[in-house]
Amino acid sequence: xxxxxxxxxxxxxxVTAASMLAAALLEEGKYAVSIPSFGFERRGAPVVSxxxxxxxxxxxxxxxxTPDCLICVDPTLAKSVDIFSGLKPGxxxxxxxxxxxxxxxxxDTVGVVGLCDAIGIALEVFKRPITNTLMLGAFAKxxxxxxxxxxQRSLEDSDFRDAGLKQNMVAVERGYNETxxxxxxRRVAA
Amino acid sequence: xxxxxxxxxxxxxxxxQKVMLVEGNEAAALGVALARPDMVAVYPITPQSSLVxxxxxxxxxxxxxxxxxxxxxxxxxxxxxxxxxxxxxxxYTATCGPGLAFxxxxxxxxxxxxxxxxxxxxxxxxxxxxxxxxxxxDAMTVREVGWVQVYCETVQEVLDTxxxxxxxxxxxxxxxxVNVCLDGNYLSYGTSRVELPDQAEVDAxxxxxDVNWHVALDPLRPMAVDPLTGGSGGKGPSTFVRYRKGQCKxxxxxxxxxxxxxxxxxxxxxRSFAPLVEEYRLEGADYAIMTLGSMTGxxxxxxxxxxxxxxxxxxxxxxxxxxxxxxALMKSLDKVQAVGxxxxxxxxxxxxxxMYQETMGVLYRLGRHIPSMSFIGGLAGADITxxxxxxxxxxxxxxxxxxxxxxxVWLNEKD
Numbered sequence: 004x005x006x007x008x009x010x011x012x013x014x015x016x017x018v019t020a021a022s023m024l025a026a027a028l029l030e031e032g033k034y035a036v037s038i039p040s041f042g043f044e045r046r047g048a049p050v051v052s053x054x055x056x057x058x059x060x061x062x063x064x065x066x067x068x069t070p071d072c073l074i075c076v077d078p079t080l081a082k083s084v085d086i087f088s089g090l091k092p093g094x095x096x097x098x099x100x101x102x103x104x105x106x107x108x109x110x111d112t113v114g115v116v117g118l119c120d121a122i123g124i125a126l127e128v129f130k131r132p133i134t135n136t137l138m139l140g141a142f143a144k145x146x147x148x149x150x151x152x153x154x155q156r157s158l159e160d161s162d163f164r165d166a167g168l169k170q171n172m173v174a175v176e177r178g179y180n181e182t183x184x185x186x187x188x189r190r191v192a193a
Numbered sequence: 194x195x196x197x198x199x200x201x202x203x204x205x206x207x208x209x210q211k212v213m214l215v216e217g218n219e220a221a222a223l224g225v226a227l228a229r230p231d232m233v234a235v236y237p238i239t240p241q242s243s244l245v246x247x248x249x250x251x252x253x254x255x256x257x258x259x260x261x262x263x264x265x266x267x268x269x270x271x272x273x274x275x276x277x278x279x280x281x282x283x284x285y286t287a288t289c290g291p292g293l294a295f296x297x298x299x300x301x302x303x304x305x306x307x308x309x310x311x312x313x314x315x316x317x318x319x320x321x322x323x324x325x326x327x328x329x330x331d332a333m334t335v336r337e338v339g340w341v342q343v344y345c346e347t348v349q350e351v352l353d354t355x356x357x358x359x360x361x362x363x364x365x366x367x368x369x370x371v372n373v374c375l376d377g378n379y380l381s382y383g384t385s386r387v388e389l390p391d392q393a394e395v396d397a398x399x400x401x402x403d404v405n406w407h408v409a410l411d412p413l414r415p416m417a418v419d420p421l422t423g424g425s426g427g428k429g430p431s432t433f434v435r436y437r438k439g440q441c442k443x444x445x446x447x448x449x450x451x452x453x454x455x456x457x458x459x460x461x462x463x464r465s466f467a468p469l470v471e472e473y474r475l476e477g478a479d480y481a482i483m484t485l486g487s488m489t490g491x492x493x494x495x496x497x498x499x500x501x502x503x504x505x506x507x508x509x510x511x512x513x514x515x516x517x518x519x520x521a522l523m524k525s526l527d528k529v530q531a532v533g534x535x536x537x538x539x540x541x542x543x544x545x546x547x548m549y550q551e552t553m554g555v556l557y558r559l560g561r562h563i564p565s566m567s568f569i570g571g572l573a574g575a576d577i578t579x580x581x582x583x584x585x586x587x588x589x590x591x592x593x594x595x596x597x598x599x600x601x602v603w604l605n606e607k608d
Contacts, residue, residue: 022384026214029386035214036385038378062490064347064379065578 004061005148007054008070010086012077014046016135020076021052024139026157027149028056036061049084056148074142075099076134078122081108097142097182099134104185111189117145119182128174136171140178151179210388210462217348217380220387221287221313221373222247224355226257227395229402230311231282234262234270236292242315242381244287259285267292271299271310278308279418281409283359283402285310289377290317290331297335303370304339304440306419309362309404310370313355314342316486317377318538318573326574327377329486329538332514333547339440341371341447342515344486348385350466351375356395357454363404364454366446374514376487376537378574383487390462398461444516451513469518471510472525474500478507480531480589485511485548488537488570488577495582506586511548522555531564532556533589535582535604537571545569545601564592570604577604 007024011017018039025035035056053067068088072095075086081098090096093114099121100107107118119141121134128137136158143149154175163171215223221244225233233252235245251257264270267288274284288296293314303310318328332342341361345351351373358371375381408418422432448469455468471489474496475481484492489510496508509525509532511518526532536546543550545567556563568585571577581604588602 022214022216025384029212029214034386036383038383061385063494063579064376064383064487064490065576068578 004055004057005072006067006070007056007072007074007142008067008086009052009054010073010075010077010080010084011050011135012046012080013048013050015076016133017050017074017076018052020074020135020139021054023136023154023157023161024054024142024149025056026161027139027153030153030156031149033058034061036064038064038066040066049080071095072097072142072146072148074138076121076138078102087112095146097138097145099138099141109187114187114189115145116185116187117141117182118185119178121178124177124181125174128170128177133174136174137178140175140180141182144179144182145184151176154179210390213387213389214384215348215352215387216243216382216384217345217351217375218242218244218315218382219247220348220352221355221375222251223389224352225285225311226251227390227392228285228311228356228359228399229257229283229396230259230285230359232260232262232274232277232284234264234273234277234284234286236264236267236270236288241292242287242289242377244313244315244381248285248287267296268299271296271303271312274310275299275303275306275308278310278405279306279408279410281405283363283404284308285312285359287313287315289315291320293331293335300335300340301338302419305436307368307407307440307443308370309359309368311355311358311362312340312370312372314372314374315377315381316344316374316537324573327379327381327537328572328574329374329376329536329547330572332372332374333538333540336515336547339369339444340515341367341369341444341451341513342374343371343451343513344374344511345376345380346487346489346510346512348380348383349387349464351380352387352389353458353462353464353466356390356398357458360399360454361447361450364447364450365406367443367450368405368407369440369443369447372515374486379487388464394461398457448513448516448518448521467510467512469511469513470521470525471508471512472528473508473510475507475509475525475528477505478529479505480533480593481507481509481525481529482582482585482589483509483511483532483534483548483552485514485535486537488535491577491579492535492582492585495579495586498579499583499586504586504590506590514548514551517551517555519555519558522552523559526552526555526559526563527561529563531589531592533566533568533585533592535568535570535577535585537569537577539569539572549601564597566592566597567601568604569601572605575605575608581605 087110549567
């Protein structure tokens with residue numbers, strides 16, 4: 004079982020991203036379940052959504068408290084929300100940011116980091132800061148849990164059409180290609 | 194027609210089914226479309242869920258050939274459907290929470306008139322205090338009104354059960370309305386993989402449409418329905434009793450029909466769901482926990498972990514809550530020495546969960562003392578995790594050696 008928690012703000016598509024990733028994992032023959040966090044949807048307010056995937060049928064339909072991976076589609080969120088709560092030791096952070104690694108908010112539990120200037124790319128592709136498909140590309144590059152090809156196939160099968168589909172296909176590919184992955188080495192405490 | 198269900202399906206190998214990724218509300222809508230209702234009535238808020246949006250889209254896209262009525266409120270929704278059902282239409286709606294409350298008067302009349310309307314309840318906790326989240330309180334509040342009520346565990350079960358519900362409701366030995374309950378939030382917006390049955394296969398499963406033969410509007414066979422009965426003189430009292438006894442008989446018949454329809458479904462489509470009561474790892478168990486709805490998945494994971502740790506615990510899940518499957522549950526409870534019952538709603542009168550209250554009645558009929566206790570969790574959208582179920586398992590195990598607590602355990606009290 005591999006568990007992912009998405010962090011974003013209302014309107015950025017964190018909930019949609021979770022179900023798009025589930026569709027891509029399904030393409031690859033895996034089982035996947037996504038669950039949104041529940042509440043009043045307000046643009047700009049912090050939101051989370053959850054995704055589980057496995058080679059076996061997934062039975063538990065619950066929120067995720069100890070994720071293997073965090074996907075944070077907003078660059079400022081980590082300053083106001085404890086996105087690292089419950090992250091498994093050595094876990095993965097896929098973060099939208101234009102900053103270098105040294106300036107990114109991290110927790111001791113983070114073992115792998117994928118950084119992508121998703122806002123910058125989104126403004127070029129969509130002319131709007133929509134980062135969710137970009138960050139799925141970044142997730143594929145960082146973790147290898149899903150392939151870029153499966154993400155692209157699931158986008159083609161989705162409700163996106165014409166110009167919107169083309170933009171999202173560019174976004175997911177640029178997210179994949181323009182993500183830098185870092186492995187964090189930590190000294191064992193004396 | 195009553196024997197049609199017993200015929201062996203012509204095709205024993207299920208046809209290839211399309212695999213899709215959908216949320217529970219969309220799964221329910223797809224099930225509705227496959228069952229080919231003639232008429233759907235909805236009120237889009239107070240509240241509603243995305244379920245009817247999916248239904249409306251299927252109709253607008255020409256993928257579902259049904260009349261849709263956008264009524265002015267839930268009371269009208271069900272009243273409009275009663276007219277449709279009286280005219281012989283296959284009818285459907287969905288609601289939850291305050292919408293169901295506003296529907297209550299025609300809700301009572303629907304079962305009294307023996308109209309086989311199918312209605313999804315995207316279950317939701319009650320108000321007040323204000324809450325827009327999931328829980329079983331709405332469906333539990335109307336459990337005593339003569340509707341058949343079944344609860345689903347997975348998104349796939351929502352899809353399959355929605356189709357089966359029409360066949361159960363319209364069976365001549367039943368002729369009662371059916372609620373398909375799917376947990377708000379966790380099932381309604383949870384997205385997972387489903388296999389979509391083939392339309393031709395579903396058509397074969399449903400058979401020839403024969404809805405509401407007993408009162409369908411027919412100029413050659415005029416009749417009055419819903420007569421004034423009761424009182425204390427003339428034919429009133431005995432007529433009223435015949436109505437009520439008939440409803441109760443229909444409810445009891447539905448237990449058999451629900452089993453038959455599930456068996457036929459498994460044979461045709463290769464997916465088997467326990468129709469009334471499911472036992473999970475109950476063989477060799479000293480004690481059991483009981484669940485209802487989508488919480489069951491996490492409970493099964495917890496049972497596996499507890500079994501690995503050497504605990505002799507099993508699980509009993511209720512699918513059909515109304516009518517309560519007394520005989521089936523009695524057989525399951527007779528296999529254990531203690532039971533802990535987890536409810537996602539509150540029974541205010543007994544200070545315990547409603548399913549626990551029903552279970553106490555079954556334990557009395559079993560005639561053997563089995564210590565038991567009530568757990569209440571997952572109210573108003575709260576989560577019932579594998580960790581919560583480990584607490585349930587530990588507390589239930591203690592019943593084997595210590596007196597049972599009278600007070601319920603509130604699982605999310607300290608979350």
